[in-house]
Amino acid sequence: MIDYVRGRVVHLESDSIVIDVRDIGYQVITPNPYAFAKNEDAVTVYTHYHVREDAALLFGFQTREEQALFRKLLEVSGIGPRVAVGILGGGRPEAVVAAIHREDLSFLTRLPGIGKKTAQRMILDLKDKLAMSAASIETMWEAEAVGQTAGPDRYPVWSEAREALAALGYSAAELDRAWEGMGGACEPGESVDALMKRALQQLFKG
Structure with a gap:
C-alpha cells in the first residue's frame, strides 16, 4: 500500500497531477488538481493505490479526511x-x-455519478460508519441553509481556489472582480474545482 507521496508537482491535467519524487514522475488522479498548483515546494499527497486487471492507478488527496472518506465510499456497491x-x-x-x-438524497444525487439508488446505498452502508458529531452536522446544515452569503474570508473553499488561481498568474484585483461577479457567495457543498471553473468563466469575460 502506498499511503502517501511527497515531492514537487511538475504538471497539472484536468483530473490529475504529476508529482516528481526523486526524479520519478508519479501520475496521481485527484478530485482537485488545481489545489496542487505548481511551485518549487514539496507537497504531501495522501494516496490510495488501486490495482485492476488492465491498470494500476494512484489516487491522491490533500488531507487524511479525504483519503479516509474515499476508502469508505469504495465500500458502497x-x-x-x-x-x-x-x-x-x-x-x-x-x-x-x-x-x-x-x-439528504437531494444533495447526494447532485454529486457526479450518483443516482437515487446509489445515494440510498451510501446512506444505508455508511451512516453508521462515518463519525460526525451532532453539533457538526447542525452547523453544516445551517451554513448550507443560509446559502453562505457572507464575505469571501468566511469560505475556506474560496481561499483555496483563489490561491490556486493566483498561482496561475491572476492578480488580486482580477480575483476580487471574479468574486463579485459570482455574487460574492459559494454554492452549498461547492468544491474548489467547481468554484475555480465559475471564477474562470468570470475572468474570461474580462
Missing part, C-alpha cells in the same frame, strides 16, 4: 474509484458526510 473521486470533487468531505447523516 456501485461506487468505484472514479466515481468516488467525482464525489469528492463535487462536495467537500464534511458536506458529503453531513448529507449522509441527514439522509
Whole structure:
C-alpha cells in the first residue's frame, strides 16, 4: 500500500497531477488538481493505490479526511474509484458526510455519478460508519441553509481556489472582480474545482 507521496508537482491535467519524487514522475488522479498548483515546494499527497486487471492507478488527496472518506465510499456497491473521486470533487468531505447523516438524497444525487439508488446505498452502508458529531452536522446544515452569503474570508473553499488561481498568474484585483461577479457567495457543498471553473468563466469575460 502506498499511503502517501511527497515531492514537487511538475504538471497539472484536468483530473490529475504529476508529482516528481526523486526524479520519478508519479501520475496521481485527484478530485482537485488545481489545489496542487505548481511551485518549487514539496507537497504531501495522501494516496490510495488501486490495482485492476488492465491498470494500476494512484489516487491522491490533500488531507487524511479525504483519503479516509474515499476508502469508505469504495465500500458502497456501485461506487468505484472514479466515481468516488467525482464525489469528492463535487462536495467537500464534511458536506458529503453531513448529507449522509441527514439522509439528504437531494444533495447526494447532485454529486457526479450518483443516482437515487446509489445515494440510498451510501446512506444505508455508511451512516453508521462515518463519525460526525451532532453539533457538526447542525452547523453544516445551517451554513448550507443560509446559502453562505457572507464575505469571501468566511469560505475556506474560496481561499483555496483563489490561491490556486493566483498561482496561475491572476492578480488580486482580477480575483476580487471574479468574486463579485459570482455574487460574492459559494454554492452549498461547492468544491474548489467547481468554484475555480465559475471564477474562470468570470475572468474570461474580462
